[in-house]
Amino acid sequence: MVEIRHQYATVGEHRVFYREAGPREAPTLVLLHGFPTSSRMFRHLIPALADRFHVIAPDHLGFGNSDAPSVDAFTYTFDALTDITEALLAQLGVSRYAMYVQDYGAPIGWRLALRNPEAITAVVTQNGNAYEDGFVPEFWKPVREYWENPGPATEPAVRGALSLDAIRWQYLNGVARPELVDPDTWAADHREVSRPGNDLVQLALFLDYASNPPLYPQVHAYFRERRVPLLAVWGAGDEIFGPDGARAFSRDLPDAEVHLVPGSGHFLLESHLDTVAGYMRGFLTRGEGSV
Template identity: 40%
Template sequence: MRTKISTVLSFVLVVFGFTAMAQRSNAGYQKVVYKTIKVDGLDVFYREAGNPDKPTLLLLHGFPSSSFMYRDLINDLAADYHLIAPDYPGFGSSSRPSVSAFDYSFDHLAAVMEDFIRQLNLKHFSLYMQDYGGPVGFRIAVKHPGWISALIIQNANAYQEGLGTGFKKIMAMEGAGDKAGVENSLKSIISFEGIKVQYTEGANNPAHIGPDAYLMDHQFIKGDENEPIQNALFQNYHFNLTMYPEWQQYLRRHQPPALIVWGKNDPIFIAPGGLAYQKDLKNTEVHLLNGGHFALVEYHAEIAAYIRSFLHRKGIN
């Protein structure tokens, strides 16, 4: 009897030891690391956390933000997933070549991100897209559907129904070739107050929007050197609208599992844009959150829970 008890106890201790070691090892992976690699001659900064043996989430940021926008979500999910969040050229801590040295178009940003993915040897990943992350990410998904395990879409538009009134006016100016009008609109949007309102308008409780978010965005985006970069991308944006049919065809044809988490009070990309994905996707789940364009600030914990549940049910775990 003593021998049996001793054997069982030894087995329990061994299992406990391995479990503790695994937990300690996994805890090490949960710490965010900050890296920069050369891609197409540019320095591309990115945040990484989580065990690379677990499913990967590639987080593509919006305008006028950077990978900083994913700081809370990364911490929420690092125990369960491998997370990578890059800064595009011209944003955050990545290289900012001048407009004379770099073609600031969404085609080019997507091409750099495609090479970034290859350089990191990412074979399959769930793609999280917000705002500018949509036109960058959809270009990659259309070209490489086999890379995509699932889509997580947060206020990233692919339908005419999703265009807010103010956004439509700017797109009309672009289409009419009114460069001065677009430049004046951009100056207002990238001012401190213009960036702040993108976070606070439509928020469930503006007091929950920490100033670090819009202060950081303004710090990265301000300056005479950066304004031409943002203007070039702004002038290029209307081409994305012409690609909506192609992106919708990709969704219909490949039917990627898709989780839609949308700030329903967003005046830029309005709630019908989030619901419109259901027209083409059979395998989708939609959550309209009581927030604005950057709903992730208020709802990162809720969105993390939706992601875990959705990917688990889709067998991505």
């Protein structure tokens, strides 16, 4: 049985929760979760990798067991979440690592890579977008309208993403065997985004997501210049970040390994854990010690 350590660190004025497993002398793998969940999404992946890797999975500020200061006490932007993650890794003595990014974890991961390209040994992106190709227009239309004109006319549509039905949809849409997905996942996520004041946290991040697409050209240049090894393993049925987002990585990284997993959606680990873990172990250990 793999020992998973559930720990806290104080980063600036904030308490950050993280899961850690595996030998600290092993290559480090940092797992960065998406909306609306937490490092809980990696609860089964961590044991599958910790025999070979030193795994760290933090909860972003405002999510899971990390502090969730009000929007008056903390400015929620992807730059600010990256600051917290960068400071946490420095505090833990992590200077080189591979990273797994999903959903919100991707813009945080891309910022980490742009700030310190030498630190990143490899990237696994699981429905973690870096291209306009990845945006499914029907899903993103109300979000883009909110970016352009935040206010009472556009807020209700994006606020709907915090409902139990919308969160359940994120877990089940595109999944061929929904009985494999634990209903505790969407129940826990809904409970956390329903905490007093957390709706405003999430609205702030919805709005700041507009800062991510303008960063993509820099990310693409980073890919071309650094040739970072990249594995894109993607829920083929995801209607948030579609399969074209996975295929697009090959434009800037011709050697990227791309897998579209049939019968799976946005939260691929819930229905196809063994598939993802298998691809990751092969990718990250190809050429022993390469990461």
